[in-house]
Amino acid sequence: MPTKQRLIRYLAALAIFAAADAWIFATLRSTLRDDAARSRDSSLALLADSAPEDLGLIEDWLASVPESLPGGAAIYLVPSEDDPYAYDPYAADPAALDLWLELEPGEDAQKGLESAYYFENYASPVEATLADTAVRLFYAPITDEAEGELLAIAVFMAPEAGAPGVERLLTVFAIGAFALFAALTGVSRFARDPTVGYAVLTLAGLSVVFIVFPLFEAFRLSFVKDGHASLAVWADALSGAHLQALWGSIRLGVWTASTSTLVGFLFAFVIHRTSARGKKFLAAVAQLPVISPPFSLTLSIILLAGNNGLITKQLLGMDNFSIYGLGGLVLVQTIGMFPIAYLTLAGVLQGLDATLEEAALDMNASRWQVFRTVTLPLATPGILSAWLLVFTNSLADFANPLLLAGNYRVLSVEAYIQVTGRNDLGGGAALSLLLLLPTLTAYFVQRNWVSKRSYVTVTGKPNLKLVEVASPAVRVAMTAGVWLIVAFTLSLYGTIVAGCFVKNWGIDYSFTLANIGEALTRGKDAIRSTLTLAAVATPIAGLVAMAAAVIFVRKTFVGKKALEAVMMTPFAIPGTLLGIAYILAFNKAPILIVGTGAIIIINYIVRELPVGIEGGVASLRQIDPSIEEAARDLGADEGTVFRSVVLPLVRPAFISSMSYTFVRSMTAVSAVIFLISARWYHMTVLIYNFSENIRFGLASVLATTLIIIVMGAFGLMRLLVRDTGAFDKSISR
Amino acid sequence: MAKEPVAVTVDRVTRIYKNVKGRPDVVAVNEASFVVAPGELVTLLGPSGCGKTTTLRMIAGFDLPTKGQIRIGGEDVSSLPPNKRDTATVFQSYGLFPHMNVAENVAYGLRIRKVPKSEVDERVKRALALTGLSDLADRSPGRLSGGQQQRVALSRSLVVEPGVLLLDEPLSNLDALLREQMRVEIRRIQKSLGITAVYVTHDRVEAMSLSDRVIVMKDGRIRQIGSPSVIYERPDSVFVAGFVGKVAFFPVDVLGDDGDACSCSIRGKAVRAGSRAPGVVAGGKAALMARPESLVLGRPGEGVVDGEVRQNVYLGSSVESFVTTEYGELLVQIDDPAGKRLAAEGERVSVSFNEERVRVLPAEAD
Ligand SMILES: Nc1ncnc2c1ncn2[C@@H]1O[C@H](COP(=O)(O)OP(=O)(O)OP(=O)(O)O)[C@@H](O)[C@H]1O
Numbered sequence A: 001m002p003t004k005q006r007l008i009r010y011l012a013a014l015a016i017f018a019a020a021d022a023w024i025f026a027t028l029r030s031t032l033r034d035d036a037a038r039s040r041d042s043s044l045a046l047l048a049d050s051a052p053e054d055l056g057l058i059e060d061w062l063a064s065v066p067e068s069l070p071g072g073a074a075i076y077l078v079p080s081e082d083d084p085y086a087y088d089p090y091a092a093d094p095a096a097l098d099l100w101l102e103l104e105p106g107e108d109a110q111k112g113l114e115s116a117y118y119f120e121n122y123a124s125p126v127e128a129t130l131a132d133t134a135v136r137l138f139y140a141p142i143t144d145e146a147e148g149e150l151l152a153i154a155v156f157m158a159p160e161a162g163a164p165g166v167e168r169l170l171t172v173f174a175i176g177a178f179a180l181f182a183a184l185t186g187v188s189r190f191a192r193d194p195t196v197g198y199a200v201l202t203l204a205g206l207s208v209v210f211i212v213f214p215l216f217e218a219f220r221l222s223f224v225k226d227g228h229a230s231l232a233v234w235a236d237a238l239s240g241a242h243l244q245a246l247w248g249s250i251r252l253g254v255w256t257a258s259t260s261t262l263v264g265f266l267f268a269f270v271i272h273r274t275s276a277r278g279k280k281f282l283a284a285v286a287q288l289p290v291i292s293p294p295f296s297l298t299l300s301i302i303l304l305a306g307n308n309g310l311i312t313k314q315l316l317g318m319d320n321f322s323i324y325g326l327g328g329l330v331l332v333q334t335i336g337m338f339p340i341a342y343l344t345l346a347g348v349l350q351g352l353d354a355t356l357e358e359a360a361l362d363m364n365a366s367r368w369q370v371f372r373t374v375t376l377p378l379a380t381p382g383i384l385s386a387w388l389l390v391f392t393n394s395l396a397d398f399a400n401p402l403l404l405a406g407n408y409r410v411l412s413v414e415a416y417i418q419v420t421g422r423n424d425l426g427g428g429a430a431l432s433l434l435l436l437l438p439t440l441t442a443y444f445v446q447r448n449w450v451s452k453r454s455y456v457t458v459t460g461k462p463n464l465k466l467v468e469v470a471s472p473a474v475r476v477a478m479t480a481g482v483w484l485i486v487a488f489t490l491s492l493y494g495t496i497v498a499g500c501f502v503k504n505w506g507i508d509y510s511f512t513l514a515n516i517g518e519a520l521t522r523g524k525d526a527i528r529s530t531l532t533l534a535a536v537a538t539p540i541a542g543l544v545a546m547a548a549a550v551i552f553v554r555k556t557f558v559g560k561k562a563l564e565a566v567m568m569t570p571f572a573i574p575g576t577l578l579g580i581a582y583i584l585a586f587n588k589a590p591i592l593i594v595g596t597g598a599i600i601i602i603n604y605i606v607r608e609l610p611v612g613i614e615g616g617v618a619s620l621r622q623i624d625p626s627i628e629e630a631a632r633d634l635g636a637d638e639g640t641v642f643r644s645v646v647l648p649l650v651r652p653a654f655i656s657s658m659s660y661t662f663v664r665s666m667t668a669v670s671a672v673i674f675l676i677s678a679r680w681y682h683m684t685v686l687i688y689n690f691s692e693n694i695r696f697g698l699a700s701v702l703a704t705t706l707i708i709i710v711m712g713a714f715g716l717m718r719l720l721v722r723d724t725g726a727f728d729k730s731i732s733r
Numbered sequence B: 001m002a003k004e005p006v007a008v009t010v011d012r013v014t015r016i017y018k019n020v021k022g023r024p025d026v027v028a029v030n031e032a033s034f035v036v037a038p039g040e041l042v043t044l045l046g047p048s049g050c051g052k053t054t055t056l057r058m059i060a061g062f063d064l065p066t067k068g069q070i071r072i073g074g075e076d077v078s079s080l081p082p083n084k085r086d087t088a089t090v091f092q093s094y095g096l097f098p099h100m101n102v103a104e105n106v107a108y109g110l111r112i113r114k115v116p117k118s119e120v121d122e123r124v125k126r127a128l129a130l131t132g133l134s135d136l137a138d139r140s141p142g143r144l145s146g147g148q149q150q151r152v153a154l155s156r157s158l159v160v161e162p163g164v165l166l167l168d169e170p171l172s173n174l175d176a177l178l179r180e181q182m183r184v185e186i187r188r189i190q191k192s193l194g195i196t197a198v199y200v201t202h203d204r205v206e207a208m209s210l211s212d213r214v215i216v217m218k219d220g221r222i223r224q225i226g227s228p229s230v231i232y233e234r235p236d237s238v239f240v241a242g243f244v245g246k247v248a249f250f251p252v253d254v255l256g257d258d259g260d261a262c263s264c265s266i267r268g269k270a271v272r273a274g275s276r277a278p279g280v281v282a283g284g285k286a287a288l289m290a291r292p293e294s295l296v297l298g299r300p301g302e303g304v305v306d307g308e309v310r311q312n313v314y315l316g317s318s319v320e321s322f323v324t325t326e327y328g329e330l331l332v333q334i335d336d337p338a339g340k341r342l343a344a345e346g347e348r349v350s351v352s353f354n355e356e357r358v359r360v361l362p363a364e365a366d
């Protein structure tokens, strides 16, 4: 069919739908308004009936009117003695009186008075303005039933009838229905294979609703105070105390990033650039903290070095030592985040061509010179990258400071207190938006600048032979350092496990099994809900990530870049902000899902998609597109191609994106702490509650349980993605 | 596989790739029109980047024409997606499904078409037998040699009995010997099934030996369509003449035309050419083409031009003599050299040509 004809038909269909849509909308709205007006009129008539006949009481009654008629007022008109057509007005509100005196000569007012004169109620169709609100006048006669005589006329100034909330919702639905109809029919009419069109529309719709809209709401509501546009929230957010917290976050970030990068480099160097023993073990330990639940390292540090810590108090007898504050935070964050630096730097050092180091050695450079002039410069972009990644993570970290900050202030906790302590959502939004500034800056610098300066791929085929750049003495020192850190990390985990079996840490170290029973009983519901939420989110996130990856790699459509950018943003957004944004956006119509499990699941999916998509994209880029084309060519439609060819081919990426989502969902806290409800609770929050109440035994049991679940998930994933050798060879392009 | 073969019509098709960010648009295919008759094998031949693959992908439906129409068996398929078109493609990189074994690969299209299980087995078996793969049915594609993978790809396309078989340089990943074998094989199978086929290659020998007709393309435009012998012996342009085989050109002035033949002069020396291409008119400049086998060596001064033998290359059934002349280096083919006296390297000779076998082409810039 010629395109022009199709276009005309499409526009005709749109026009018909628009007309029907508008008609339904108008009908519903007028019904709604009529209803509201009718119920208002009858309540006003009732209100009029309550007017006292005794003129002495009239002042009190008038003053009480706004209670039953918020934003409104009443005028009480008593016929004057000498002229039955003239009235003496009484009013409690001077503004209302002024308005009445202004309106009284008008035609409409006369009509109202006349109706009242004949004992009829009259609802005026004319709109007036009382103290900036639109009101309509309602005339009610007040009669003496027995005498059949008009005692007075009550004139109510009632705010505009109708339910503005419901009406706004109706408008949203009407416009939404039209947009949906236009998009869907558009796709089905013009797309060659509508499946892709629908998929793109779905992704775009979900991104707008669950990423753009909540962030926009958070932004918008940070400019609203008590229902009015105002800069007060920001004035408060930028006040001294909060700026101090911002500075605190940045200082913590800089420290943690620096120490983590150092430790990460040490690990990467020892593991990938020396012939140290036990590399596999070291690498495994180096990745352990990534999957450990929030609060667990902090918990263990508190057990060891807290106010009643085993080492500080019991063993060393220190009374004035405090682990709470910057020092303690840098310590736990470094243990928790150096793996990020390690993974980045391991990639860099692994890919580094040893030929270059060999060449330098060959030119009689000393080992230290080789390191300084070759190894280090080549690794510099990677080091910067690692630093920035840890920096963003430290700023966004919420769990560790929550327990361990003491008097030290950081922004993520501040935002949380603003929301839960002061019940100030807008303020919380502003604070977490403030946090976004350094986070986004670091993220974009990392992504667009540093990562493009990598040298790793410059040299053709890398020489994977090891060149020892470190002298034996240095090597021994470094290896010792690494093992020391490993021992410390493991002892932290050991402490958590030990904590499970101690009666009352810090006071009574006797062995007990009671904690386990109590924690599992009290945590039963939380464990179940945590598992359920993660289990539901996991496959959805995996499938959506792979579908999105296919669309981004293989399809072209208008706005692809924008959609990609939007879907990747949650990666750079602190969980605190996303959590606050979600309660702000979804605690009201049209999407009222605060308190449900759905909001938590959606939040998980949205937050973990970027990593899944990146995995899928990387994996698809390796796969010869003609494999999918062959399937399509043989008659498979988009859905079948995805199911029967794409998913099996990207299986490793698919499974790892699922296990990643699962683990991250199990260990979520920063966003989820705002979204939980009594029904849908999260284990991490329970761990926090137990720790806050100094029930360290219970917290330890739950933390251990979480660690076991998460490690189990990882083990399972490893098993599932292993047998891919021969397969990988034949799919690459 | 008894199915009526269908015709493919490409009707004034243009494909423009819009290059954003200020780069110029690429006209990959420019107003291409041709018809592939039912049961015919037509080759798209041309240098790299001339738009062959793009044309084939538009027939398959992976790419859409910017302008123009594509019909398969009379039906306009221009806006149909690939899965709705009665075509099957053999890809250059084969595109075998790595997670399925050979038999599953071949069965894929049938399963999509919901063919009953027993019939699937039957047809897969037949297709594998046809391509000599019966023993490899359980192998995974990763464990096959290039030639075997190529056969799997071919069977997978043939088994669905497509109306049109499309092949995009299917042999380019194979070594020379295998390439020759598969060439014969593909042609044999295509003929025996009577299937309509479009074959893309940049290898002129492949094109010549396989096709019923050859379409020569350059820069997105079709330069000539014809049977291999027409393309080789009666090219219409300098480009086609040069692209499909070794050739020598002599600049000439056209004196007069005489039906298909024409008379012209080379440096004032009158010669006759057995044929001329459209567009050659009396009074204009033109190029006279001579294939190596129409050139003859003689004593200096006897031929059209004098030169010096630079090298003789002995090929068994013939000898190729490279003669340096004022028209550049000419290649002269001397058939059945045994017993003939060859000019020694460095000897001065003259080159003349068999007038019936040379052709005059319009002079062109490229
Ligand atoms: N997706 C694309 N975007 C932009 N330009 C393209 C695209 N695909 C092809 N082209 C351009 O269109 C032209 C024709 O490409 P095509 O692949 O059809 O060439 P070809 O004749 O098959 O060449 P080869 O023998 O190298 O395979 C080329 O200049 C190519 O760069």
Ligand SMILES: [Mg+2]
Pocket (backbone or CB within 6 Å): B052, B053, B054
């Ligand atoms: Mg090509």
